[in-house]
Amino acid sequence: MSEKRHVLSVLVENEPGVLSRVAGLFSGRGFNIESLNVGPTLDKGVSIMTITTVGDEQIIEQIVKQLRKLVMTIKVVDLTEHKAVEREMVLIKVNAEDSRRAEILRIVDIFRCKVVDVSPEELTIEATGDVGKIKAIFSMLQRFGIKEIARTGTVALKRSLQD
Amino acid sequence: MELTGAQILLECLKREGVDVIFGYPGGAVIDIYDELPRHPLKHILVRHEQGAIHAADGYARASGKTGCCLVTSGPGATNTVTGIATAYMDSIPVVIITGQVPTPLIGNDAFQEVDIVGITRPCTKHNYLVKDVASLALTIRRAFYLARSGRPGPVLVDLPKDVMQARTAFVWPDDEAIRMRSYNPSAKPNKRQLQKVAELIRAAKRPVFYVGGGVVSANASADLCWLARRLHIPVTATLMGLGGFPADDPLWLGMLGMHGTYAANRAIQDSDLIIAAGARFDDRVTGKIAEFAPKATLVHIDIDPTSIQKNVAVHVPMVADVGQALSDLRALVEQQDAGFDFVAAHEPWVKTTLEWELEHPIKYVPAKRGEAVKPQYVVEKIYELTKGEAIIATEVGQNQMWTAQFYGFQSPRTFLSSGGLGTMGYGFPAAIGAQMAFPDKLVIDIAGDGSIQMNIQELATAVCYDLPVKIVILNNGYLGMVRQWQELFYKKNYCATCMEAQPDFVKLAEAYGAAGFRVTRSRDVEKVLKEAFAVPKPVIVDVRVSPDENVYPMVPAGKSLGEMLLV
Numbered sequence: 001m002s003e004k005r006h007v008l009s010v011l012v013e014n015e016p017g018v019l020s021r022v023a024g025l026f027s028g029r030g031f032n033i034e035s036l037n038v039g040p041t042l043d044k045g046v047s048i049m050t051i052t053t054v055g056d057e058q059i060i061e062q063i064v065k066q067l068r069k070l071v072m073t074i075k076v077v078d079l080t081e082h083k084a085v086e087r088e089m090v091l092i093k094v095n096a097e098d099s100r101r102a103e104i105l106r107i108v109d110i111f112r113c114k115v116v117d118v119s120p121e122e123l124t125i126e127a128t129g130d131v132g133k134i135k136a137i138f139s140m141l142q143r144f145g146i147k148e149i150a151r152t153g154t155v156a157l158k159r160s161l162q163d
Numbered sequence: 164m165e166l167t168g169a170q171i172l173l174e175c176l177k178r179e180g181v182d183v184i185f186g187y188p189g190g191a192v193i194d195i196y197d198e199l200p201r202h203p204l205k206h207i208l209v210r211h212e213q214g215a216i217h218a219a220d221g222y223a224r225a226s227g228k229t230g231c232c233l234v235t236s237g238p239g240a241t242n243t244v245t246g247i248a249t250a251y252m253d254s255i256p257v258v259i260i261t262g263q264v265p266t267p268l269i270g271n272d273a274f275q276e277v278d279i280v281g282i283t284r285p286c287t288k289h290n291y292l293v294k295d296v297a298s299l300a301l302t303i304r305r306a307f308y309l310a311r312s313g314r315p316g317p318v319l320v321d322l323p324k325d326v327m328q329a330r331t332a333f334v335w336p337d338d339e340a341i342r343m344r345s346y347n348p349s350a351k352p353n354k355r356q357l358q359k360v361a362e363l364i365r366a367a368k369r370p371v372f373y374v375g376g377g378v379v380s381a382n383a384s385a386d387l388c389w390l391a392r393r394l395h396i397p398v399t400a401t402l403m404g405l406g407g408f409p410a411d412d413p414l415w416l417g418m419l420g421m422h423g424t425y426a427a428n429r430a431i432q433d434s435d436l437i438i439a440a441g442a443r444f445d446d447r448v449t450g451k452i453a454e455f456a457p458k459a460t461l462v463h464i465d466i467d468p469t470s471i472q473k474n475v476a477v478h479v480p481m482v483a484d485v486g487q488a489l490s491d492l493r494a495l496v497e498q499q500d501a502g503f504d505f506v507a508a509h510e511p512w513v514k515t516t517l518e519w520e521l522e523h524p525i526k527y528v529p530a531k532r533g534e535a536v537k538p539q540y541v542v543e544k545i546y547e548l549t550k551g552e553a554i555i556a557t558e559v560g561q562n563q564m565w566t567a568q569f570y571g572f573q574s575p576r577t578f579l580s581s582g583g584l585g586t587m588g589y590g591f592p593a594a595i596g597a598q599m600a601f602p603d604k605l606v607i608d609i610a611g612d613g614s615i616q617m618n619i620q621e622l623a624t625a626v627c628y629d630l631p632v633k634i635v636i637l638n639n640g641y642l643g644m645v646r647q648w649q650e651l652f653y654k655k656n657y658c659a660t661c662m663e664a665q666p667d668f669v670k671l672a673e674a675y676g677a678a679g680f681r682v683t684r685s686r687d688v689e690k691v692l693k694e695a696f697a698v699p700k701p702v703i704v705d706v707r708v709s710p711d712e713n714v715y716p717m718v719p720a721g722k723s724l725g726e727m728l729l730v
Contacts, residue, residue: 013345016292021284028285058472065469071289071309074345 006060007086007156010049010067011074018072022049031063035153046074050155079156086156089128095145096123107140122147168296168327169198175303176204178335181231183207183599185215189235190275191262194327207599207628210620212239214592216246219257221593224579225554226600229256229311236262237275245586247317248286252583253403254380256315258306265325266294280321288316296329301336308341313348314467315380352483352491359479360462361495365503367436369512370396376403377441377465379575381486386493393496395509397516399427401442402567403582410571416516417525420448421718422564425523428724430516434459441465441485444474454723464488525568526730535709536685538637542569544689545607545635553605556594558614559587560644562637564714566609588617591634595621598630605696612638613662622675625701633696634703636668639710647713672703682706
């Protein structure tokens with residue numbers, strides 16, 4: 001069976017320890033986590049986790065079932081089975097000496113990114129997009145010398161219209 | 164009326180139906196112990212916290228109720244971890260109450276502080292730290308509800324000392340209050356899947372029931388027996404399933420798996436329909452997974468969705484309480500198959516399995532005159548003397564496998580053994596717990612000389628509370644199962660398996676105030692066992708058995724069930 005990237009949306013009770021229950025489940029059973037994002041929802045008592053993981057069909061089925069088995073889990077949706085929008089935000093600090101600054105700004109423009117911090121030697125760029133776009137931005141900026149990055153991990157929601 | 168946390172805890176335990184609690188005091192739980200004499204709860208003071216958790220587990224397995232234990236913070240709590248993992252692997256309902264340092268000190272590395280909730284997260288069904296006395300009653304109720312519902316398991320509740328001292332109005336949470344939107348174990352079998360199973364059974368030529376601990380846990384034994392007999396289907400069980408089907412029934416194939424019978428393993432490999440009920444296709448059962456049951460359609464009934472499609476791909480998955488599923492299947496068969504002649508349909512197959520049984524029964528080479536006692540003979544004699552009616556606990560290793568092979572378990576909840584985790588030192592404290600549940604029953608721990616030394620200190624507990632548990636040590640002077648693997652697979656490199664400097668178990672028993680017997684000759688076995696079982700106090704029978712006896716049949720690890728080593 002072939003391995004595929006899956007985005008899981010997990011609603012959990014907003015209680016102490018719930019993150020470590022989920023993280024422990026992945027490490028204890030040898031599942032992969034590519035990224036994990038946690039945040040509040042409209043309901044104060046509920047948090048949403050967006051987990052990006054990789055595995056074949058059988059592994060993903062186990063991951064979903066094991067997540068559902070946790071007593072604090074309210075709902076698990078494999079967004080890969082649905083139409084969904086997914087986004088990640090990254091901050092990229094890139095070398096930007098005067099001679100190359102214009103070129104970098106052009107890339108920023110093309111990808112509709114924003115410059116959020118400037119110094120004589122560096123630019124910090126804020127970029128948002130799906131997996132493919134983020135990858136493309138990195139590959140374009142690589143040659144200038146990326147000094148530091150910070151990523152939110154993927155967040156995702158099911159699209160309102162599924163057909 | 165306002166009550167302290169300690170009072171609320173004990174009131175909740177009483178209302179949850181707890182009548183006995185196994186425990187060990189310490190600084191963080193003194194408030195609870197201070198309150199204890201004013202409550203009807205019977206407290207059993209063990210000699211080590213591991214004894215407390217195993218006893219609570221044994222009590223739960225034997226009685227079907229939820230076991231309960233109480234220990235202090237830090238080392239008291241960590242000493243229960245092996246027992247918690249044991250109960251978790253075997254799905255046993257236990258509630259563990261641990262003391263914790265006062266809430267203002269949590270995180271400060273206070274004296275006897277440990278993050279027991281963090282430590283036990285992966286080996287409990289769920290756990291709680293109670294920070295506010297106002298949520299105490301609800302948490303205790305939920306702990307018991309979680310422990311016994313769905314797939315049962317251990318639930319730990321960590322109670323800081325100041326929460327035990329704080330006061331609040333006591334309100335008993337009703338059933339509505341304990342419900343959780345995030346926890347809805349499904350029990351009802353899918354009707355269409357059940358119908359499919361009924362059709363598969365009618366069409367099958369070589370069907371087998373493969374049952375596990377779920378049948379015992381869900382009290383599904385009666386329906387299983389009815390179905391097996393009506394449908395004329397042979398039954399095999401995992402270690403955890405022993406007792407779920409009577410061993411004297413002609414349809415009984417014996418245990419399957421690594422040390423299973425030839426007939427059971429052969430039946431699995433030749434079967435065209437396997438109905439797995441409350442079992443989880445564990446590696447000790449399946450052997451090499453790719454070659455397991457190659458010809459069979461697999462039906463899998465289990466209450467835990469994660470058990471299904473975990474190790475093997477099954478054709479008919481059914482998430483349901485096994486008790487509910489088997490009783491619904493029974494109703495279906497009664498209603499629509501009244502005229503179907505299952506005996507005619509399955510008799511050739513049943514006959515074939517009987518021939519396999521005759522060809523290679525579970526056996527051993529009896530001791531010749533002057534030879535050391537055969538351990539299997541001792542188990543056979545225990546079976547004969549008790550007529551299969553005793554509660555039998557085992558330790559782990561050869562003693563456990565010989566018991567599984569040579570003791571014919573007749574009814575559920577009479578076999579207590581650490582199946583999943585394989586915890587040495589489990590049997591004796593578990594037997595103490597079972598004896599608490601059934602004071603008048605004969606409770607026997609069949610032990611090895613290695614494992615009995617892991618919780619031997621509980622002899623004091625047994626003597627102190629007049630719990631006449633009988634320990635029969637199959638004493639071969641070795642960690643026998645490891646020694647067997649060294650002999651068969653590690654070129655006889657017997658490293659660290661010879662138990663030198665053994666204590667005198669008879670004197671040891673006497674030192675604790677129990678009775679001790681020693682047997683060195685086969686012809687004395689029956690007489691001494693009879694005498695020992697009649698003694699109204701705890702007893703050790705030290706039987707010196709043949710040191711190089713192995714457990715057979717054996718499917719070497721990683722081999723298929725078709726590749727058995729026979730006697």
